[in-house]
Amino acid sequence: MNSYAPQDAISEQAETVAHKGHFYGVYLLCSQSLDSRYRGKCYVGFTVNPKRRIRQHNLGCDFGGARKTSRKGPWQMVMIVHGFPNNIVALQFEWAWQQPALSTRLKIYPELKRKLPRETYFDYNFRILSRMLGVGPWNRLPLSVRWLETDYERAFNVPLPNHMEIVSGKVSISASQRKRADDTVAPAAAAWAAECHLCMQPIKQPERSRLGCTNPTCRLTSHMLCLANYLLSDEPGHYIPIGGECPLCETRLSWAALLQHKRLLSGVPEELQDQDEDLSDGPDVDSDVECMPELSD
Ligand SMILES: [Zn+2]
Ligand SMILES: [Zn+2]
Incomplete structure (x- = not known):
């Protein structure tokens, strides 16, 4: 060589x-x-x-x-x-x-x-x-x-x-011709707009429609409807899921517990919900899908 x-x-x-x-x-x-x-x-x-x-x-x-x-x-x-x-x-x-x-x-x-x-x-x-x-x-x-x-x-x-x-x-x-709406938003103007891990679209009204996982080390973020549909895929014929595995961390989830978890979190300010851990030893499912629009080149 x-x-x-x-x-x-x-x-x-x-x-x-x-x-x-x-x-x-x-x-x-x-x-x-x-x-x-x-x-x-x-x-x-x-x-x-x-x-x-x-x-x-x-x-x-x-x-x-x-x-x-x-x-x-x-x-x-x-x-x-x-x-x-x-x-x-x-x-x-x-x-x-x-x-x-x-x-x-x-x-x-x-x-x-x-x-x-x-x-x-x-x-x-x-x-x-x-x-x-x-x-x-x-x-x-x-x-x-x-x-x-x-x-x-x-x-x-x-x-x-x-x-x-x-x-x-x-x-x-x-x-792609299919320009995503958030690609056009300037980074400064776009606050921490979460995207759904399942459909990869923004969650427009997180306080109402966002669900997370009950496992505190898991950062799953999804539309309530997307997670319901995901869990229902294992329970054909039902309209309300009973539970299933978290798509990210495999934790066994119960739908009732998820909703209760959401009610608890909605009373807590966002910054207290996920605290920054030290690099490398804390779990973190921070993913591109949570993050911000394309920066202009
Ligand atoms: Zn979704
Ligand atoms: Zn999970």
Whole structure:
């Protein structure tokens, strides 16, 4: 191999275009902060548009970045897993990667519960990912593991299922005629407008129509109707759901408890509902879908 890496050639050759509305990715960020408290820390998130998402993380939470990553960067998006059939499957993958100790599918691997003393945050997250790709239901999905930063690129020490591919290079999302209303809103004007994890549309009257999960570590946000429909898909013939599994964290939900939970929360100011935790050890399902409109280029 040449010792001088033709950087430009690499990035040009590899920019892949994915179609808007068909791309669901779960990415890994690594902090390049000069502050030793943050340097090397990692963050797992979900996005439908990686380029927009990394920009948001680096601009901070006023621009749609996660509070957890705000002012702890700059962040590099080092890899992204894509090829999920829909946002729910991708969000489940994100949640398990963030919470290997809680995921029912990963609980059987106690070695994933925590980072080893000498292990870097990146190596720990890579170890969790390597395991996840071999476990059902994810091992049946036609996933692509895409390296976005060549410095981090390394071989998997377990063979991946044959139908998965390992690729490298950036990915951009093609524009679509179907312009979403919130794409046109200026970042400053758009407050923290939550989007539904299930239909990915904004929740216009959150105080009335937003439902979350009863598991405090889960950040599920959805329209009441979308969650009802999701739960009803397991109970054909009913109009009011009894319960079911949370689409994100697999917690067993009861519809009555969800409504009661909502009533309790509606009496509490928003900022007290989800407090910022320390980076890397607190659970956080902060996802692109919660975040803000496209920043103008
Ligand atoms: Zn919805
Ligand atoms: Zn949940």
